Amino acid sequence: MSVLKNKRKEAKSQYVESFEQLYDYMSTTLISIPKRKHEFLAVPIMNKLNAIYEKIHSLNNDYFQFGIKIKDVPDRAKEVMKDIWSIEGDLLRLWNIEYKKYTTDKMTHCVTLFNDMLHKMINYGNLNI
């Protein structure tokens, strides 16, 4: 029983940790955006990330503390993934406006973090995507 619990903890930490890495990275890079542009460029992304943060933690808590039904996991994981995908347009806008600041390396790193998160979410929810 304890071994199973540990395995579950690992599975949990993978996607939550992956998201937390992404969250930390995004919040630190978005701080450097000039104040006037902040409201248009940074706020929408941070709002979406905050909403995802809550969903992910509630999914995690429900699974480990209250034992949500396994059949509910894919739906909720899919919902989180949809929210993550919806940031794509906001990122494109940010990169185009702050064209000089965002080098291809920086953008690639950001996309890697996003893809890593999506990949772990697919694994966690056993999604066939």
Next chain:
Amino acid sequence: MFVLDKNAIKNVEFIGTMSKLHRELYRIIISTPAYFRETRGGLLLKLADEALYEVYMTNRRIPKTKKQADKRAEHLAASMDILNKMQVSMISLFNIANIDDKCKKYLSYLLTKEIKLLNGLKKSDEKLYGDLT
């Protein structure tokens, strides 16, 4: 997810023009008064964001099947639709906000050029990918 393709901005004219139009609109609207920025201005920026996204999606991959060609045509139609809607909001921007003539001319030039380029692309796509199965 994909990164902003800086080569495409330099080399593909319709993406480069859209990118310039998007940046220029942000530059201008951010400096307009809050009453405009939070109403019509915000709406115009939203349209510009959507247009940029659709234009990018149009060029995301070169179609090899009919399904891919249809998808490209869908994105192209969506971007043209949004750009046409932007014309209405631009008129209101020019009328309400205090923008100098040079900027107005440049914005109009970019928008008209982008619409023309996309029209041309639509025609050439029909020729190039019309026979795909």
